[in-house]
Amino acid sequence: MKNSGGLLELKRMNRAHIKKMIYQKAPITRAEVAESLNLALPTVTTSVVDMLAEGILCEQELPGWEASPQGGRKPLALDFVPQAAYAVGIELGPYGTTGVVSDVRGNIIARSKSAPASDCYETMLSQVGEQIRSLLDGTPREKVVGIGVGLPGFIETQQGVIRFSFREDWNKHILAQDLADALRLPVVIDNNVRMRVVAEEMFSHLWRPDVFAYYFISRGIACPVMMKNGVWSGYTSGAGEIGHTIVQPGGPKCSRCGHHGCLDAVAGENAILKKCEKACAVGQTPILQSLAQKRPLDLTLAMEAQELGDEIVCSIFAEAIKYLGISLANTANLLSPGLVLVDGYIMRSTQNQEMLRDIVSNYLYGLNSDEVRIEFLPFDQYRGARGAAGRIIKKFWIQ
Known part of the structure; x- marks a missing residue:
């Protein structure tokens, strides 16, 4: 049993590494994934076959490939199906609350902007919940992996707590848990500018x-x-x-x-x-x-x-x-x-x-x-919300 658990954990870790490599380097072949991660090709193939069957990966012809005079099979490159999963991103900014629904590759499926959030915590919580429900209207709920929220202040991400904000009524509240309870989805919160960095890391290419x-x-x-x-x-x-x-x-x-x-x-x-x-x-x-x-x-x-x-x-x-x-x-x-x-x-x-x-x-x-x-960077009022969605894709889908 102990060995079986170890093998399952190793398989899970390999899959996570393979997903991350494909996400960062796509289009990429199985052989290139194996070489980059120093994994055996059959190990990569096993994970890839599973993900192809799940419908989250697709194969396509490698762009720019030219056959050698000796011929040979044209290699297929791997990439993710953008619509395999969706994430919600919210930024509680000074000029308004922006929200997006993003696919795996950062393409915005839905967006909205509302007035700046209330200084009253309970009112803000209700406002954000309604905005998210409206954004998700028409999105397959089973494909939504979570909600990311960026807001100014000292944010304890691991605990989901607003440690310190200029909106005093928000302080010490466990926003991540409160939103998760209301919307029945995993929630991650962080400082809104740190969320903007994630947008650049994940989606800038x-x-x-x-x-x-x-x-x-x-x-x-x-x-x-x-x-x-x-x-x-x-x-x-x-x-x-x-x-x-x-x-x-x-x-x-x-x-x-x-x-x-x-x-x-x-x-x-x-x-x-x-x-x-x-x-x-x-x-x-x-x-x-x-x-x-x-x-x-x-x-x-x-x-x-x-x-x-x-x-x-x-x-x-x-x-x-x-x-x-x-x-x-x-x-x-x-x-x-x-x-x-x-x-x-x-x-x-x-x-x-x-x-x-x-x-x-x-x-x-x-x-x-x-x-x-x-x-x-070009000015984009939705960059913070997009980064918050990217944080969710990274945490709950890639890793």
Whole structure:
């Protein structure tokens, strides 16, 4: 019995390794899987045959293959059937709650956006439950493997607990269990920006180094780090909260952490918008004032005024980006990642991208100046929700 259990566990582990290899490298042949994992070809074939029978794998002709003059059977490549499973992803963001249903390959089957979640925990729980039920309408329930939820704050993923959030009524609640009880599906929760990193890892189809940083600019600013296929959360589950590091001692007070001069209070989207509103109110921003006569003054309007050359608005953005660039360079000098991905609405502007890149390059040290690459991600309001779904696919389906 003991040996039988050991063999079953070995078979399970081999299958998990084979699934992960196919997911990462598809299209890939059985022989390539065996060679990459240092497994015997019959071992790979046994698992593959089972997965083909289950309908989660498919075989296809290997693209670009040319037969040798001696002939021979054309090898078949393996890939997953995208519709083999589905996952729900939710991001409780500052501008709204976004949700998606994703297939195995990150293709979005359904999406929705609602108002920002209530500060009352029980109301939020009800709102999220209703949004998920609506998203799942029409999706085969037996293929849904779980629900991922990303939200700001210190999130204890293993226990499913909100350790600390600026929404005080949410703190100490076991959100994962509460949602699982309501919806009868497994639930994983984590910090929303760490979920965004997972979207990049799972679905970008681009090469990424073992260690890369994800610099996220929104109302708050965060910079989690991916280390060898895992997002580092730290001892207190608060790793990545670069927005509450002090960059301007004695500067404006942060409404979240209460400190003066943290990065959020100096360079976050709220800080930029407050400065624009103040300048507009005293008549210092003629272009922004003209635009604001027709539309509410928001970040989109401020960026439009910046693009049109409003001097004060341009200086407000320049100051914010200066501090963002310094903090990003400090992060790169501390961790020396091979890559920094920058994600944020204000970085839709090529002008802002160039400013940030120039400031970072001025403060990088040594080899980091040449070897730390900065890449700007296209703005996507569903990236966090998609990453939360990817976390579920990775945990409950691939592994």
